[in-house]
Amino acid sequence: MVYPIVMYGDPVLRQRAKDIEQGTDLTQLIEDMYETMHNAQGIGLAAPQIGKGVRLFVVDGTVLDKDDDEAEEGMENFKKAFINPVLLEELGTPWDFEEGCLSIPNIREKVSRKDIIRIRYYDEQWNLKEEEYDGMKARIIQHEYDHIEGKLFIDYLTPLKKRLLKGKLNDISRGDVKTEYRILAPLRK
Numbered sequence: 001m002v003y004p005i006v007m008y009g010d011p012v013l014r015q016r017a018k019d020i021e022q023g024t025d026l027t028q029l030i031e032d033m034y035e036t037m038h039n040a041q042g043i044g045l046a047a048p049q050i051g052k053g054v055r056l057f058v059v060d061g062t063v064l065d066k067d068d069d070e071a072e073e074g075m076e077n078f079k080k081a082f083i084n085p086v087l088l089e090e091l092g093t094p095w096d097f098e099e100g101c102l103s104i105p106n107i108r109e110k111v112s113r114k115d116i117i118r119i120r121y122y123d124e125q126w127n128l129k130e131e132e133y134d135g136m137k138a139r140i141i142q143h144e145y146d147h148i149e150g151k152l153f154i155d156y157l158t159p160l161k162k163r164l165l166k167g168k169l170n171d172i173s174r175g176d177v178k179t180e181y182r183i184l185a186p187l188r189k
Helices: 027-039 135-148 159-174
Strands: 044-046 056-060 079-101 104-122 128-134
Touching: 027 044, 027 056, 044 135, 056 135, 079 135, 104 135, 104 159, 128 135
Parallel strands: none
Antiparallel strands: 044 056, 056 079, 079 104, 104 128
């Protein structure tokens, strides 16, 4: 099932998501999240973005074209779900990269993030994992992890940049935005 994507301004995007009870069957929800993400041509999707305040996100870097500047080695196997993740460490040199978000469509801005992360999470079978990621994989995870912490990529922007985007953000909250996917705008009349 393809969910509508929750737009900027909805309170669920600003709340710290709750842990999921261990052993909960998430098979259908995870499948629906992949379907929703692919329908919107995204490479990551967090549960709050479909209105669910739980600590779950999915990523799929396999869709990045090898000829694309964003593609990097090893992305062909980078498709997984992260349940109740805990970001243990962010290391390395910060690097800027232009990010976008399905919940803030048509806005892309440079965000600086460290290039290596260590994360602990449960996979779809509730196996506990602790892994290290770098480069684009780390960035995708950091972006989605922020969602379950109630943080958005625009929070990294300067106050001036945020003021310049205020009109566009208000339009998004009202649903006055063109997307190729269904949206749920908090201020839509």
